[in-house]
Amino acid sequence: GENVEQHPSTLSVQEGDSAVIKCTYSDSASNYFPWYKQELGKGPQLIIDIRSNVGEKKDQRIAVTLNKTAKHFSLHITETQPEDSAVYFCAATPYGNNRLAFGKGNQVVVIP
Amino acid sequence: NAGVTQTPKFQVLKTGQSMTLQCAQDMNHEYMSWYRQDPGMGLRLIHYSVGAGITDQGEVPNGYNVSRSTTEDFPLRLLSAAPSQTSVYFCASSYSSVGSGNTIYFGEGSWLTVV
Numbered sequence: 001g002e003n004v005e006q007h008p009s010t011l012s013v014q015e016g017d018s019a020v021i022k023c024t025y026s027d028s029a030s031n032y033f034p035w036y037k038q039e040l041g042k043g044p045q046l047i048i049d050i051r052s053n054v055g056e057k058k059d060q061r062i063a064v065t066l067n068k069t070a071k072h073f074s075l076h077i078t079e080t081q082p083e084d085s086a087v088y089f090c091a092a093t094p095y096g097n098n099r100l101a102f103g104k105g106n107q108v109v110v111i112p
Numbered sequence: 113n114a115g116v117t118q119t120p121k122f123q124v125l126k127t128g129q130s131m132t133l134q135c136a137q138d139m140n141h142e143y144m145s146w147y148r149q150d151p152g153m154g155l156r157l158i159h160y161s162v163g164a165g166i167t168d169q170g171e172v173p174n175g176y177n178v179s180r181s182t183t184e185d186f187p188l189r190l191l192s193a194a195p196s197q198t199s200v201y202f203c204a205s206s207y208s209s210v211g212s213g214n215t216i217y218f219g220e221g222s223w224l225t226v227v
Contacts, residue, residue, distance in 0.1 A: 001171075032213050043116075043202050043218030044155070051213060089154060097211035098143065098162060099170060104154035 002027040004092050006103035014111050019077040021106045023090035026071070030092040033073045035064060038087045038105070047088075048075070080110045114138050118203050118219035125193040125226045133188040133222050135203030143206045143214070144186040148172065148199040149221075155202065161186055162209070193226045200224070 003026040013019045025033075031052035036044035050057045050064045050073065057064050066073040073092075077084055090103045119134045137144065145160035157170030161180040175197060177189040186205075190197060201222045206214040
């Protein structure tokens, strides 16, 4: 099955700086790649996703890039704010599959 | 606007006891699933269902049972609780298969401790 790995496990950034989290995946058939944000004591919430037919997608301060050849995708957060502090999970799955494979998560800490 | 509702939020069990974690969604979603979250392990799929009467195993199904008698409800049963089942459990739902790009909506979680 699909195996997703996230790096780094913890990331600290100064407020206003950018944060980048990278994920690698193993199954070349995977073509759907969502990112989830989990705040303390809450369930994960989808923040952005990308399909394999595009290389980049943006939504205000967040963006996701995909490199299918290298089998990795990254989350970019610009102009970080304290409310961006959370655990971020990446995931991957092939089209039509019912099993979403999650990475182990990244703790992002934005220092005011 | 309830979304995915899980009960109970917190539970302490003794080893060997059984219990059911309840999950209900009001979005008429066909796909429902249960995950467990452990420190450093991310989210691991326990069981999932693609519609009423249809269930399948995920990555870590041992020790858990599920059934799907209605579209709305997807309970998770622990048959004989073990300390290794101490975890945070999340129920999730989506309109259709997750691989088709359908957004998964998660519940708020159920914290289970087995002593």
